[in-house]
Amino acid sequence: MALIVQKYGxxxxxxxxxxxxxxCRIAKFQxxxxxxxxxxxxxxxxxxxxxxxxxxxxxNPNPRELDVMVSTGEQVSIALLSMALIEMGFKARSYTxxxxxxHTDNAYNKARIIKIDEDKLRADLDAGYIVVVAGFQGVDxxxxxxxxxxxxxxxxxxxxxxxxxxxxxxxxxDVDGVYTTDPRIVPEARRLKTVxxxxxxxxxxxxxxxxxxxxxxxxxxYKVRLRVLSSFEEGGEGTLITFEEDENMExxxxxxxxxxxxxxxxxxxxxxxxxxxxxQILGPVADAxxxxxxxxxxxxxxxxxxxxxxxxxxxxxxxxxxxxSKVIPHIGARDVVxxxxxxxxxxxxxxxxxxxxxxxKMFRALAEEGINIQMISTSEIRISVIVDEKYMxxxxxxxxxxxxxxxxx
Amino acid sequence: MALIVQKYGxxxxxxxxxxxxxxCRIAKFQxxxxxxxxxxxxxxxxxxxxxxxxxxxxxNPNPRELDVMVSTGEQVSIALLSMALIEMGFKARSYTxxxxxxHTDNAYNKARIIKIDEDKLRADLDAGYIVVVAGFQGVDxxxxxxxxxxxxxxxxxxxxxxxxxxxxxxxxxDVDGVYTTDPRIVPEARRLKTVxxxxxxxxxxxxxxxxxxxxxxxxxxYKVRLRVLSSFEEGGEGTLITFEEDENMExxxxxxxxxxxxxxxxxxxxxxxxxxxxxQILGPVADAxxxxxxxxxxxxxxxxxxxxxxxxxxxxxxxxxxxxSKVIPHIGARDVVxxxxxxxxxxxxxxxxxxxxxxxKMFRALAEEGINIQMISTSEIRISVIVDEKYMxxxxxxxxxxxxxxxxx
Numbered sequence: 001m002a003l004i005v006q007k008y009g010x011x012x013x014x015x016x017x018x019x020x021x022x023x024c025r026i027a028k029f030q031x032x033x034x035x036x037x038x039x040x041x042x043x044x045x046x047x048x049x050x051x052x053x054x055x056x057x058x059x060n061p062n063p064r065e066l067d068v069m070v071s072t073g074e075q076v077s078i079a080l081l082s083m084a085l086i087e088m089g090f091k092a093r094s095y096t097x098x099x100x101x102x103h104t105d106n107a108y109n110k111a112r113i114i115k116i117d118e119d120k121l122r123a124d125l126d127a128g129y130i131v132v133v134a135g136f137q138g139v140d141x142x143x144x145x146x147x148x149x150x151x152x153x154x155x156x157x158x159x160x161x162x163x164x165x166x167x168x169x170x171x172x173x174d175v176d177g178v179y180t181t182d183p184r185i186v187p188e189a190r191r192l193k194t195v196x197x198x199x200x201x202x203x204x205x206x207x208x209x210x211x212x213x214x215x216x217x218x219x220x221x222y223k224v225r226l227r228v229l230s231s232f233e234e235g236g237e238g239t240l241i242t243f244e245e246d247e248n249m250e251x252x253x254x255x256x257x258x259x260x261x262x263x264x265x266x267x268x269x270x271x272x273x274x275x276x277x278x279x280q281i282l283g284p285v286a287d288a289x290x291x292x293x294x295x296x297x298x299x300x301x302x303x304x305x306x307x308x309x310x311x312x313x314x315x316x317x318x319x320x321x322x323x324x325s326k327v328i329p330h331i332g333a334r335d336v337v338x339x340x341x342x343x344x345x346x347x348x349x350x351x352x353x354x355x356x357x358x359x360x361k362m363f364r365a366l367a368e369e370g371i372n373i374q375m376i377s378t379s380e381i382r383i384s385v386i387v388d389e390k391y392m393x394x395x396x397x398x399x400x401x402x403x404x405x406x407x408x409x
Numbered sequence: 410m411a412l413i414v415q416k417y418g419x420x421x422x423x424x425x426x427x428x429x430x431x432x433c434r435i436a437k438f439q440x441x442x443x444x445x446x447x448x449x450x451x452x453x454x455x456x457x458x459x460x461x462x463x464x465x466x467x468x469n470p471n472p473r474e475l476d477v478m479v480s481t482g483e484q485v486s487i488a489l490l491s492m493a494l495i496e497m498g499f500k501a502r503s504y505t506x507x508x509x510x511x512h513t514d515n516a517y518n519k520a521r522i523i524k525i526d527e528d529k530l531r532a533d534l535d536a537g538y539i540v541v542v543a544g545f546q547g548v549d550x551x552x553x554x555x556x557x558x559x560x561x562x563x564x565x566x567x568x569x570x571x572x573x574x575x576x577x578x579x580x581x582x583d584v585d586g587v588y589t590t591d592p593r594i595v596p597e598a599r600r601l602k603t604v605x606x607x608x609x610x611x612x613x614x615x616x617x618x619x620x621x622x623x624x625x626x627x628x629x630x631y632k633v634r635l636r637v638l639s640s641f642e643e644g645g646e647g648t649l650i651t652f653e654e655d656e657n658m659e660x661x662x663x664x665x666x667x668x669x670x671x672x673x674x675x676x677x678x679x680x681x682x683x684x685x686x687x688x689q690i691l692g693p694v695a696d697a698x699x700x701x702x703x704x705x706x707x708x709x710x711x712x713x714x715x716x717x718x719x720x721x722x723x724x725x726x727x728x729x730x731x732x733x734s735k736v737i738p739h740i741g742a743r744d745v746v747x748x749x750x751x752x753x754x755x756x757x758x759x760x761x762x763x764x765x766x767x768x769x770k771m772f773r774a775l776a777e778e779g780i781n782i783q784m785i786s787t788s789e790i791r792i793s794v795i796v797d798e799k800y801m802x803x804x805x806x807x808x809x810x811x812x813x814x815x816x817x818x
Contacts, residue, residue, distance in 0.1 A: 016462060054488070054492060057496065058492035065488040068484060068503050069488035072484045075478070075484075076459065080466045082474045083467035083470055086467065086471045086474070087468070093473070098507070144508075
């Protein structure tokens, strides 16, 4: 008998029919003798409906009141799922975030979990109840309702698993696991049986939308075994996100390929090569609340250098304006150029630590297809390149094949 | 400066546009220097939408979970109204029943308020906030959400007014006050400026659906001045429900005429006239959870009597079955007869206490129109008659005219 936390997303509980299906699935786990805590999101579409009502009422909805409002979405789901379980003859009981209590800070709309009171849940579990908890929400120290921000239900699941020392936190979603890359682009993409926490962090932040990055961080911090599974297919084992490399039985060098085309690149030309110049360029950008992703500065010659970075595509023109008006004249750079028709393609894998030549293999594969690399950045387990947006899908396919990701290791 | 509790029903907050209108109305009171606690219901239609979802999931929805679910309706309303007030530049803060805390017993779906913690609200009011509270809901001692049953938002308003010792509890609804009778039947019906608590109790329980009976009871118990006003018309003074007869300045003998055709009558014929017979007839009816309204037993002759009573029309055939199978053979009565095409018409007024001949005036007026009276029952301030359903509207019109209710006293 093990304690398992399961989390079902909005598309898994999108209708009362689907909620009954989820109840059936939970029933099977219960019948295996497991203790179950189930976290649910709002029915799909509900959060957007509530946000629209809020926007109709206030252009910029008050953050505290917005949380009072949108938290009702999950509250409806927990009641319905509990009813479905009770209808099937099980003992079930629902809890809102405030009822559990899931203590958070008071950063409405994007609160962070501080701690969880697990006594009531533990007592219910010991009394044979299936405990159903509203995802995405908590309560601050004054008793006000908070939400964790979109996708925060994953974090609720992981946090509950950590607090209750659950054997595993299972995230049920509309895909059956984490893939080597997006199967819509590479039909040969393969589901990974396991992926390490670090790889998942890189994959999540680079564009694989399977899990919210904060829930992965949380799982890493509290050493929670996380498993991604399909809520529509029966019997799959999904993908286990391990925090021990030893558990990663596949041991491929590269685990997956992530990509996105949300970014734009900006290059400041003829920057005087002197200390403090990076701060003089990026300081005004940060002051304007623009998030900078990749940053590249090459070795200078002639006393000048080129300085490049990427920002979110939505911030491109605003950032160009800042540079033209506040930075270029001030630091005496020659010009600023940029473009938003770029894509970032990354290969991710803990195997990189032990193997050499991964980067050159990647660059050769792209070169053979005539794909020009505009920027490169690396971390210990990731190599990212910026290419022309029109080559993004080709690059992903080529790399998937080059690193044999379609083959089971 | 006075502390006023205002309650707005579902039709007053049916859309974000209407919520903005309510916010404007509240703003005017605030600008007069009043402290305001505002109670709101769910947006009209929302509670029914939630109930339908629950019914889809469980034939007989679990009472605890049903309350978790339907309480979200008011939670959305309080957030939206607070947003609308904040958008207008006011300080506003919302509270669910659990957040206030409105302590109730644990009778889910029909809980009763035990006490209200008013400290947080008082502090907010003193800090210049408009406090917006979810109607219809509370929390039991284990922290589970409860609801007060349909229409319970009125009760929340009255209970808050009592706890905060408010000057007045204003119930905004879709009518502009309490009328001498339903204006759809008697166009000359007149709005009452005041009505006593006792009269309102009789009018509410007899079919005037302006206020929920439990909120009136509560107002009487805690001596809360209650005022019914229209949420759609500006500037009206509505109807004040007073608990002091002296405040009832109009001093009419009869205040209003109530009526309904929800009942059915049942007569047990040839009942042996001996002690305990009433219990032998009504005991099995009560055991079947059938609510009995009027009960009439005439003086017997020949050792037998006829025993009549009324029940809700929906319970008519079930009650007849109980009597035929369990009562008649057992007590040795002759037969049981009944019918459901009846109506109850009542005249209500505290003036009855001081005037004689009111009943005979009523009976003469009905007789002059050829309306046969089938049953009569009275209380200190009410006389009710059962007539054939087809004469109901005529009876109401005749009595309204006979007692000069179209004239200002």
